Amino acid sequence: MATPNLGIKEHSHGGGLPVSKLDVHGSFDPNDFPKPTGREEEWRFTPLRRLRGLHDGRNIADGVVKVEMSAPEGVTVETVGRDDERLARSFLPTDRVSALAYQSFTEAVVVTVGKDTRADEPVFIRVTGTEQGDAYGHVLVRAEQFSSATVVLEYAGTSIYADNVEFVVDDGARLDVVSLQDWDRDSVHVSHQYTKVGRDAHYRSVVITLGGDLVRLSPKVGYTGPGGNAELYGLYFTGAGQHHEHRSLVDHNVSHTRSRVDYKGALSGEDAHSVWIGDVIIGEDTKGTDSYENNRNLVLTDGARVDSVPNLEIFSGEVEGAGHASTSGRLDDIHLFYLQSRGIPADEARRLVIRGFFAEIINRIEVPELRQRITDEVEEKLAFHD
């Protein structure tokens, strides 16, 4: 799937820039982070102007968002004030927007999956922007020992939104997260998802980004015990003029931990821009890390731009497996030929191949109605593209 000369800029390697270790350079004080100029490694792909002030600390908080929640038995959902002492124990903001968001939210959502609870229905948290303007949020999800649950985070409507989401997966617990960025076309969203994976715990995230003018989402995973497993999946469909940026960081700071990162995107239309940064750190003196990351991009039209940067930093000699792959290209005309040679018309063949490209990620969502909705929305965007 490699077709050159598409005006795609692709970076196969990170160029040896050191990755900052999780928690090391974090701070709750926005002033500890200089205002980005766009020249910094972590900001150079983001069109700062289109952040609409989220990074400059101007926060007027004139936006309005509605937050709705629902949860099955065994799971408690609360709305709490800034002073709730459970908040912000699992992370330190790693950039200015994250610190500003933490400084600026008024109410947080706390989801607790009780010890040993097996929640059979998903927890839903829906954030809907109802009035354009900057707005801030905070969510803490804690899956206590040996519990298991699915949490669906849904963002929609119109907003200039920054938030921090904490996922704490205690020992032996399993947490499935679906984060759906389904904003109106004029929205801006900068989000940090900080995850701590406990001993023998399993965290699985599926990030789906379809909407917005600019979405920049940074999932950061660290481990608090051996045997932890983190799977990060992502799908984005970036249309004309949209900027979708995903920056994952997995810090294998503990021995015998596993991670998989697999993000897939399609781009269609003039100035569609997607960015994927996949940082993996294998910490000093750790053993038995098993990690693999992959990013694939399907460029459907001219005028789109892909940046894809896997970045693997290994500080330990005893690694079980570590690798990465990154590909970007057009639809494979040989795939289309095969389908067409069986009578399937060209446009349907394209849809089948693109659907197939995404199916792998969508099928990982274990909430059927969500799977269907996302499939439909992808189809809708595709129809638009045709």
Added chain:
Amino acid sequence: MTTFEIRGLRADVIISEDERKEILKGVDLTINSGETHAIMGPNGSGKSTLAYAVAGHPRYEITEGEVLLDGENVLEMEVDERARAGLFLAMQYPIEVPGVSMSNFLRSAVTAVRGEAPKLRAFSKELQEAMKAMAFDSSFAARGVNEGFSGGEKKRHEILQLELLKPKVAILDETDSGLDVDALKIVSEGINRAKEANGMGVMLITHYTRILNYVKPDFVHVFAGGRVAESGGPELAETLEAEGYERFVKVGA
């Protein structure tokens, strides 16, 4: 009664944007419905090129000649139109299409070729039977098209499609290679059923007489140097098996 005619066909393989190479150098061949024509010839003589060029593969370009299906100019049709007009190519190396499930693919193909969506229940029964006939476990239906299939499974999948799509003319490019004896039998039976069901004409490209014991050819052609170098009856296959292509390679070179 169907007539499939290839007349004076010349074609290039497109190597890169500005590099091409002529492979077919004037191919003439006529296949009537119900007839089976075996095409035998040395490696690299252009047999697959002929098959792909006729099907409309994007890496080949026809520079001269005609391909007619009942008088209709196939070369003016899109790839999918050719298939819907009744042409089928079983590929030497079937293509893997990741993420597109076999069942989805087959339903789309059948819908396109038959011109209407088959009734869900009837189709799932038809598919089950066709899969069973080609010795596919039902679990294959959910797998990606040819994704991770073994060589033999890919070939059986081609013939499974042949049976579902019921073409007027089928080009089978080395469908027999890489098959064990059991699979060869299964595949041959599939081809023969398709022939009987709708009087399909067959262009059977092969290196070996082995499959010709199951699928009986009416004509045998030697393909060398990008054209049909000699034609005869079934006995020509025996001669070729005994003597090889040496004589033709010299002519072609």
